[in-house]
Amino acid sequence: MNKNHRIPYHYLNHLEQSLNVFQPHPPAVTKFFGDHVHLVRLTRDQLLLEAGQVCGHYYFICKGAVRGFIKEGRKDITTWISVENEMVTSISSLDLSRPAFENMQAIEDTDLLAMSNKDLNLLYDTFPSFNITGRLLLQQYYRDAEGRAYISRLRNAETKYRYFLSHYNHLSNRIQLKYIASFLGITLETLSRVRRKLSVQK
Amino acid sequence: MNKNHRIPYHYLNHLEQSLNVFQPHPPAVTKFFGDHVHLVRLTRDQLLLEAGQVCGHYYFICKGAVRGFIKEGRKDITTWISVENEMVTSISSLDLSRPAFENMQAIEDTDLLAMSNKDLNLLYDTFPSFNITGRLLLQQYYRDAEGRAYISRLRNAETKYRYFLSHYNHLSNRIQLKYIASFLGITLETLSRVRRKLSVQK
DNA sequence: GCTCCTATTTGACAAATGTCAAATAATGGA
DNA sequence: TCCATTATTTGACATTTGTCAAATAGGAGC
The missing domain is CATH 1.10.10 (Arc Repressor Mutant, subunit A)
Structure with missing residues (x-):
């Protein structure tokens, strides 16, 4: 997992646009992202997170595709597949700082913007209105998860x-x-x- | 579905306690709940929400048990089962005001506290810090949903x-x-x- | 175009679960 | 306590999907 690349401007731009869908954000928030986000590059098949680790980050996919999966015996169960302009993380491990249940893996060469949970909490504290965005984002996350669960129940x-x-x-x-x-x-x-x-x- | 009952004091109390798990709330928030919440009583097997309707409310189960289910052909698929002191709603229909995908049904005689989505939004506007609670609540909701989806994938x-x-x-x-x-x-x-x-x- | 490697398809058969019908157990009144 | 109703278990069999092995198709690099 390679970090510390210079971040292409349009990557930040796409992230900003994705968030503005929920509500407009002041320039200071945009700046905050510029200052606290870092670029992660993965080649195909590389793991972004392994079950058992603590997932301390939110990721925004700039390019490529990522899947979440859990192990059942010696088989994989893929729980989600996300592509560019989508957010991914392991919610269950994030706020409790519990070890993640699932793995995350690039299934194409992938670029991600990462923000640590610590910085995200700082963002929430510094810009309280961002809690609204967080809430709406989670709501969408939830709906998407329901849709995926629906498939598995068929x-x-x-x-x-x-x-x-x-x-x-x-x-x-x-x-x-x-x-x-x-x-x-x-x-x-x-x-x-x-x-x-x-x-x-x- | 009978509404407009006097709300037992301890029901509001339990709701308050459930929310205080996330963060302390000022008395004004508690009062807001007292003023905007109403009691819903269901007998066993009664539907709280039918797929196709718009679910305009959040519910807090005071007593009893409720399940969510979707129809697949002429069969039911139960997606969740919740009991007293848990929150239930149809997230997917809530914020988009879309018709609900799933049904909600009491599987015991059940008492619920209901708040309309409209009042909830008023709550968010009036007490911005409640967005934090909302966000954390959704986060927990999401984790629970993941756990249920896990079962369905086994x-x-x-x-x-x-x-x-x-x-x-x-x-x-x-x-x-x-x-x-x-x-x-x-x-x-x-x-x-x-x-x-x-x-x-x- | 050829070769190697991987992805996808196909076939024969095994295993798990569903279906339908019936028996038994449990429960809540009268 | 007995009855009626509903919940749960059981059995025989059908159906779907999984498993394993092998064949074919497709793509990347030479």
Whole structure:
């Protein structure tokens, strides 16, 4: 994991825009980000966080794709897949400073902006109105998590994949099938068979 | 759904205590709750929210038990089960005022304190520091949702039930097996067989 | 275009879970 | 206590998905 690169201006810009969706922020907040954020570069397959470690950071994906996954026996269960302009972290480990339950891994060469939880709390203290943004961001985070959980609760493999196609279409021709299968909670083989079935029907 | 009852004092008290876990609140906030909250009484099996409706409220369970569930074909999938001193709502429908995806149903005779989303926003505006509480509450909400999603991602019925026993033990001798099975994403019959297997082993 | 490596598909079969029907157990009134 | 109703368990069998092994397809580098 390489840190301490110069941060491309448009990366900060994209982060700012993503946050402004919730409410406008004063320039001082933007400056705060510029001062407290650092760039993390990952090559494909590299781990951003390993289960058992404490995840002390929030990450904003500037470029690339990252997945969260947990180990069940010797298998992976992918819990989420995120791409550029999305935020990722391990919520459960963040505020309790507990060891993370899940792993985070780049599945493409990826650039991230990172802010430590400590700095984030400083941000909340310095700019109380940022708590609103934090709250709204978490609310969105929650809704997204619900959508993912919905897939995992579906019983039928074809239904899962159809849902995936309609809600995550931007990933369907970008992410390897093994990750998609794992995200859907089915095997690669089952996914392959579902795909054939659907392509025949069309 | 009966409203407009006099609110027992200890109900408000329990709500206050639940919120004070996150940070202390000034008496004015407590008063705000007293003025803007109303009591909802449900008998067992009554629906608190039906999918398709807009869920305009946050609820605090004073007494009883409530579940969230979605329809998959003609079957139910229970997504959560909550009991007294827990908050429930349909996050996804709340802030977007979208129709709710899921249903909420009392599975025991239940008393709830309800606050409208409108009043909650007034609370946030009037007492900005309450945004911190809101943020922390959502964070906890999120962690809980992750834990539930974890169960649904496990592939093995016995593993699911063991996890349930260790993490939701307070529900295991209280909630009907049909709801537990539905919460675990397995059939009642499979749950029954898992239970027999575990009881024989002991 | 060829080669190597990886991704994806396919087939045969095993294992887990679901389905449907019925039996038994538990529970809450009269 | 007995009855009626509901909850839970059990059995036989169907269905879906997983497993393992192998074949094919696709891509990157030469």
